[in-house]
Amino acid sequence: MRVQVCVSSPRPPATHKALIPTWLVHLGVFGVFGVSLLDASIIPLPVPGSTDLLIVLLVANQGSPWLLAGAALLGSMVGGYLTWGAGKKGGEAMLQRYVPKRYLKPVTRWMKRNGVITVALAAVLPPPIPLLPFLLSAGALGLRRRSFLSSFFFARGARYALDAWLGVTYGRRILHAWSKYQRWSDVIIWSFLGLVVAAAMFGIWKFKHDKRRFKLNERAEAA
Numbered sequence: 001m002r003v004q005v006c007v008s009s010p011r012p013p014a015t016h017k018a019l020i021p022t023w024l025v026h027l028g029v030f031g032v033f034g035v036s037l038l039d040a041s042i043i044p045l046p047v048p049g050s051t052d053l054l055i056v057l058l059v060a061n062q063g064s065p066w067l068l069a070g071a072a073l074l075g076s077m078v079g080g081y082l083t084w085g086a087g088k089k090g091g092e093a094m095l096q097r098y099v100p101k102r103y104l105k106p107v108t109r110w111m112k113r114n115g116v117i118t119v120a121l122a123a124v125l126p127p128p129i130p131l132l133p134f135l136l137s138a139g140a141l142g143l144r145r146r147s148f149l150s151s152f153f154f155a156r157g158a159r160y161a162l163d164a165w166l167g168v169t170y171g172r173r174i175l176h177a178w179s180k181y182q183r184w185s186d187v188i189i190w191s192f193l194g195l196v197v198a199a200a201m202f203g204i205w206k207f208k209h210d211k212r213r214f215k216l217n218e219r220a221e222a223a
Contacts, residue, residue: 028054028058028063028068029067029068029071030071031054032051032054032055032058032068032071032072032075033071033072033074033075034075035050035051035054035075036051036071036072036073036074036075036076036079036160037075037076037078037079038079039051039075039076039079039131040075040076040077040078040079040080040083040131040135040156041079041080041082041083042082042083042086042098042132042136047195048127048128049126049127051072051075051076051160051163052126052159052160052163054068054072055068055069055072055160055163055164055167056163056166056167056174057167057174058167059163059164059166059167059168059171060167060168060170060171060172060174060175061171061175062171063167065164065165065167065168066164068164069157069160069161069163069164072156072160072163073153073156073157073160076123076152076156076160077149077152077153077156080123080135080148080152080156081149083132083135083136083139084135084136084138084139084143084145084148085139086136086139087135087136087137087138087139087140087141088139088140088142089139090136090140091140092140092141094136094139094140095108095133095136095137095140098132098133098136099132099133099136099137100133103130103133104133107133107134107137108137108141111134111137111138111141111143112141115138115141115143115147115148115151116143116147116148116150116151117151118134118138119134119135119138119143119148119151119152119155120151120152120154120155121155122134122135122155123151123152123155123156123159124155124156124158124159126159135152
């Protein structure tokens, strides 16, 4: 009697990568870097907290939490430093152009009292706390570069570390919730990407336009 033994190969562990487009998974680190850079720059993002959402979603999808949080921190530091530099170069005139009037007085008052703590709170608190007014005022009102960078680095690092922890700890629940929108996941993500690109293009145009107008006003005043 011949005994036939069937050995079934173990099934590969189920993954959730089908829930998220492959291009987003591969672009993850670079995408997080780019979005976080824009988030801390003069160019506004259409969706507040975009960097946080990307980190949590990609970490939940088995992305490297350290790599994603590090990319977000690096991008945010580059964008924040450029914004601080723009405020330092443009002075209070820069605040008048880019900071809404309802934020201008309180932000200026807080920055003059304790700039380091003000920057840290603005960097770590989630939306709807706006970041741009605080970064610009830090440069325009004379917060030293070292103090600014140190405060911004530790606050932003803490925030993105928390995002990564949420992705690791609640990853299954996050992906389960996301799976309810699986039919629309591509539409949602592509729409989000389109909004980011459109906002970046508009922000660049506005910055150049305002810079050109500011130079014309300076020449008119000098004449």
